[in-house]
Amino acid sequence: xxxxxxxxxxxxxxxxxxxTNSAWMGKELNKVGFEVIRVTSVRDREDEIIEAVDTAMKxxxxxLMTGGLGPTKDDITKYTLCKYFGTExxxxxxxxxxxxxxxxxxxxMNPLNKSQALVPKDYxxxxxxxxxxxxxxWFEKNEKVLVSxxxxxxxxKTNMTDEIIPRLLSRFNVETIFHKTYxxxxxxxxxxxxxxxxxENQLPESVKLAYLPKAGIVRLRLTGxxxxxxxxxxxxxxxxxxxxxxxxxxxxDENDSPLEEIIGxxxxxxxxxxxxxxSCTGGNIAARITSIPGSSLxxxxxxxxxxxxxxxxxxxxSENSLIKFGAVSEEVVKEMAFGAMDSLKTDCAVAxxxxxGPDGGTIDKPVGTIWIAAAYGxxxxxxKQEVDFGRELNVERASxxxxxxxxxxxx
Amino acid sequence: xxxxxxxxxxxxxxxxxxxTNSAWMGKELNKVGFEVIRVTSVRDREDEIIEAVDTAMKxxxxxLMTGGLGPTKDDITKYTLCKYFGTExxxxxxxxxxxxxxxxxxxxMNPLNKSQALVPKDYxxxxxxxxxxxxxxWFEKNEKVLVSxxxxxxxxKTNMTDEIIPRLLSRFNVETIFHKTYxxxxxxxxxxxxxxxxxENQLPESVKLAYLPKAGIVRLRLTGxxxxxxxxxxxxxxxxxxxxxxxxxxxxDENDSPLEEIIGxxxxxxxxxxxxxxSCTGGNIAARITSIPGSSLxxxxxxxxxxxxxxxxxxxxSENSLIKFGAVSEEVVKEMAFGAMDSLKTDCAVAxxxxxGPDGGTIDKPVGTIWIAAAYGxxxxxxKQEVDFGRELNVERASxxxxxxxxxxxx
Numbered sequence: 001x002x003x004x005x006x007x008x009x010x011x012x013x014x015x016x017x018x019x020t021n022s023a024w025m026g027k028e029l030n031k032v033g034f035e036v037i038r039v040t041s042v043r044d045r046e047d048e049i050i051e052a053v054d055t056a057m058k059x060x061x062x063x064l065m066t067g068g069l070g071p072t073k074d075d076i077t078k079y080t081l082c083k084y085f086g087t088e089x090x091x092x093x094x095x096x097x098x099x100x101x102x103x104x105x106x107x108x109m110n111p112l113n114k115s116q117a118l119v120p121k122d123y124x125x126x127x128x129x130x131x132x133x134x135x136x137x138w139f140e141k142n143e144k145v146l147v148s149x150x151x152x153x154x155x156x157k158t159n160m161t162d163e164i165i166p167r168l169l170s171r172f173n174v175e176t177i178f179h180k181t182y183x184x185x186x187x188x189x190x191x192x193x194x195x196x197x198x199x200e201n202q203l204p205e206s207v208k209l210a211y212l213p214k215a216g217i218v219r220l221r222l223t224g225x226x227x228x229x230x231x232x233x234x235x236x237x238x239x240x241x242x243x244x245x246x247x248x249x250x251x252x253d254e255n256d257s258p259l260e261e262i263i264g265x266x267x268x269x270x271x272x273x274x275x276x277x278x279s280c281t282g283g284n285i286a287a288r289i290t291s292i293p294g295s296s297l298x299x300x301x302x303x304x305x306x307x308x309x310x311x312x313x314x315x316x317x318s319e320n321s322l323i324k325f326g327a328v329s330e331e332v333v334k335e336m337a338f339g340a341m342d343s344l345k346t347d348c349a350v351a352x353x354x355x356x357g358p359d360g361g362t363i364d365k366p367v368g369t370i371w372i373a374a375a376y377g378x379x380x381x382x383x384k385q386e387v388d389f390g391r392e393l394n395v396e397r398a399s400x401x402x403x404x405x406x407x408x409x410x411x
Numbered sequence: 412x413x414x415x416x417x418x419x420x421x422x423x424x425x426x427x428x429x430x431t432n433s434a435w436m437g438k439e440l441n442k443v444g445f446e447v448i449r450v451t452s453v454r455d456r457e458d459e460i461i462e463a464v465d466t467a468m469k470x471x472x473x474x475l476m477t478g479g480l481g482p483t484k485d486d487i488t489k490y491t492l493c494k495y496f497g498t499e500x501x502x503x504x505x506x507x508x509x510x511x512x513x514x515x516x517x518x519x520m521n522p523l524n525k526s527q528a529l530v531p532k533d534y535x536x537x538x539x540x541x542x543x544x545x546x547x548x549w550f551e552k553n554e555k556v557l558v559s560x561x562x563x564x565x566x567x568k569t570n571m572t573d574e575i576i577p578r579l580l581s582r583f584n585v586e587t588i589f590h591k592t593y594x595x596x597x598x599x600x601x602x603x604x605x606x607x608x609x610x611e612n613q614l615p616e617s618v619k620l621a622y623l624p625k626a627g628i629v630r631l632r633l634t635g636x637x638x639x640x641x642x643x644x645x646x647x648x649x650x651x652x653x654x655x656x657x658x659x660x661x662x663x664d665e666n667d668s669p670l671e672e673i674i675g676x677x678x679x680x681x682x683x684x685x686x687x688x689x690s691c692t693g694g695n696i697a698a699r700i701t702s703i704p705g706s707s708l709x710x711x712x713x714x715x716x717x718x719x720x721x722x723x724x725x726x727x728x729s730e731n732s733l734i735k736f737g738a739v740s741e742e743v744v745k746e747m748a749f750g751a752m753d754s755l756k757t758d759c760a761v762a763x764x765x766x767x768g769p770d771g772g773t774i775d776k777p778v779g780t781i782w783i784a785a786a787y788g789x790x791x792x793x794x795k796q797e798v799d800f801g802r803e804l805n806v807e808r809a810s811x812x813x814x815x816x817x818x819x820x821x822x
Contacts, residue, residue: 009621010619010621010632010634011621011623011632012433012434012437012450013437013446013447013448013449013450014437014438014441014446014447014590014634015433015434015435015436015437015438015439015441015447016434016438016592016623016630016632016667017434017623017625018429018430018431018434019429019430019433019434019450020429022423022426022430022452023423023426023427023428023429023430024426025426026423026424026425026426027425027426027427028426030425030426035424035425036424036425036426037424037453037454037459038424038451038452038453038454038459038463039423039424039430039450039451039452040449040450040451040452041433041449041450041451042448042449043448043449044621048448048449052449055466070600070622070624071600071601071604072600072601072604072622073604073611073620074619074620074621074622106599107599107601107602110601110602110605111605112601112604112605113601133601152624154800154801154804157801179425181427188517188518189481189482189483190482190483190518190521190523190524190544191518191521193482193483193484193523194521194522194523200484208421208485209484209485210421210422210455210485211481211483211485212422212427212428213481213563214428219427221421221422221427223421223425256427276694276715278694280701281698282697282698282700282701282702282706282710283687283689283694283695283696283697283698283701283713283715284694284698285694286693286694286697286698286715287692287693287694287695287697287698289693290691290693290694290715290717291693291802291803291806293768293769293770293802294770295693295717296717296718296771299693299717300717300718300720300721301714301715301716301717301718301721301725302694302713302714302715303712303713303714303715303725304687304694304697304701304712304713304714304715305712306701306706306707306710306711306712307707307711307712307755309711309756310711310712310755313754313755313756314712314714314725314754314755343724343725344718344721344724344725345720345724357704358704359704359705360707389565390565390568391702391704392702393565395702
């Protein structure tokens with residue numbers, strides 16, 4: 001069952017806000033068998049919204065929209081949809097009560113909030129938004145469904161999960177889609193594709209393959225589609241299993257989990273604790289590890305040591321090593337890793353020190369030079385990252401490499 | 412001058428990858444006077460790509476595309492565009508040499524990489540990609556321009572900046588767009604809108620206003636458009652200046668800078684150093700501060716103290732306070748902030764301790780309860796954050812509030 005998404009707001013087009021809603025919606029809808037085939041982002045203009053809605057409604061039976069429902073003047077989605085469906089706005093006591101409840105203990109009701117209690121009169125089921133003041137409009141006309149939701153990601157997510165997806169499932173019959181994503185390390189995309197040529201050529205028609213490379217890791221996604229759920233699943237898993245014969249331990253995971261979740265499982269499973277010692281990654285690895293609920297079971301903390309004095313004081317890096325080898329060196333990251341284990345009393349640790357850029361490079365150590373260490377007990381592994389991909393990506397690759405090195409040493 | 416963007420790839424539609432390209436492109440294009448009026452994301456399907464390209468080419472004179480240019484089978488953009496323009500692929504020696512150069516010292520040339528040297532024969536200027544193996548195709552037919560670029564963000568960004576934007580500017584005459592974005596603190600969106608009603612009503616037709624609320628901060632964007640650059644700029648700045656009369660110090664910034672950049676400027680300007688002590692934010696504040704190039708001038712480091720022992724050992728939080736008040740308390744965040752200043756020898760510090768969720772809440776301290784402190788010299792300010800918006804947003808709001816509190820204490 002095909003769906004199109006329309007996200008509305010000038011801020012998306014001028015790049016002030018990245019549209020993360022459609023990706024999240026695509027993922028959740030896919031899990032239950034709906035397939036998003038197009039996402040369109042348009043400005044807060046009546047004619048452009050109507051044109052986008054109209055062409056989408058002609059192509060598919062379900063259109064989901066986010067954005068343009070705020071209390072302020074620039075938000076026109078609700079009025080525009082009334083025009084499109086040929087109806088008008090009327091006051092809703094139910095929505096008004098919900099707005100009162102949401103605003104309680106925060107701010108007092110004002111005319112703008114009150115205007116959010118206006119809802120479309122015909123063709124529309126109004127759904128109360130339990131986490132925000134903008135209500136959801138579920139339009140239905142000529143067997144087609146259009147749902148307009150708030151653009152605030154948290155509000156959209158709550159309402160999609162609690163209201164919209166369950167209602168879509170009871171309203172439409174869906175084909176099964178089954179995805180399985182394998183995380184592959186140590187293989188640049190084209191090298192991987194060569195290694196997998198024979199396997200790829202023997203894949204059945206009903207199983208699609210996609211390569212998704214990012215910051216040193218390639219995700220391989222297998223997708224099966226059809227009506228017989230069990231058969232599709234079996235087919236995809238059978239093909240996926242063959243990857244282990246070809247790639248062995250370079251298949252890191254098959255649950256499309258982020259690296260930090262994979263590491264978290266390993267640490268929990270082995271009952272180990274971890275710390276990070278970060279210079280150029282600046283707390284990114286710690287932030288990723290702690291993005292996983294329950295990480296307090298294995299993560300004790302981190303020392304972000306931007307200044308050399310912090311490396312010395314809190315991580316016991318020797319003055320001598322800093323002078324002799326420099327802060328960006330194999331010797332210093334080793335000492336940082338062991339220093340973190342010692343200071344934070346953990347079983348293992350990762351450490352990173354490098355030149356993220358854009359400035360600070362030298363001839364010996366150009367921008368992009370990053371040393372990484374993972375220590376466990378008395379063992380230590382190190383890695384030198386060398387190419388400059390820009391500050392942000394350098395940091396992301398270093399974080400990935402640090403987590404991969406930790407995974408390797410724990411094996 | 413209007414532009415449409417088309418981003419291609421199944422991974423965007425099933426939500427495995429968030430399309431960050433179009434936001435970046437929209438922002439950069441806007442700066443030089445182009446206006447992105449629509450973004451469409453479609454799957455790797457020939458008919459859907461052709462339909463999206465065709466309708467976009469009918470609406471505007473410039474279409475920019477990213478994605479689908481990888482060496483693997485699932486990438487079909489180049490072949491599809493040849494079909495659309497009625498041409499074919501031919502081998503390019505120039506592109507082949509560039510691929511050889513890119514792959515040198517990394518992997519050896521293989522048939523898949525070699526196939527990337529095939530380029531469209533007619534209607535097309537081929538532009539070498541100096542940071543990747545996929546070349547850029549600049550099509551021109553019937554006075555319309557279509558540019559197909561790789562989807563890897565770093566490659567797209569480099570080529571947009573170095574090649575595409577300069578070529579667009581020399582090919583087209585553009586109207587001026589002038590944006591100014593004011594960061595407002597302490598005002599929920601609807602409260603702000605009420606406070607600004609009179610001002611909003613007196614805005615001239617040529618100046619548009621948008622509200623962009625996020626995690627406790629509202630960005631107000633004023634946009635002027637026209638041919639007389641100086642007049643537009645003056646008009647927007649004149650209206651923006653009035654905001655200071657209405658909102659005073661709650662206007663935090665007018666350069667659309669992220670909070671961490673604003674704080675960075677203040678610290679640099681005053682010659683001060685800072686540290687963070689983070690429990691539930693897990694390194695996020697440090698990661699944000701260090702995302703700013705040159706932050707090593709004022710940021711010395713951070714202690715991420717997830718475990719109470721780390722709070723005691725590295726931040727000198729007293730055992731007594733932890734027992735008496737608990738880790739999530741005003742007393743403990745104060746001690747954490749002063750402990751960080753002491754341990755990392757800085758002039759000021761921020762500290763955060765709270766329950767990010769989804770678990771760990773109690774009746775006294777439900778999920779979402781987060782204490783924040785900012786210390787400078789002997790002074791300290793604290794703040795209690797209370798509503799639960801989900802783990803990710805709780806952390807983001809706490810990071811924002813910590814940076815705002817730091818800004819306040821430094822004033």
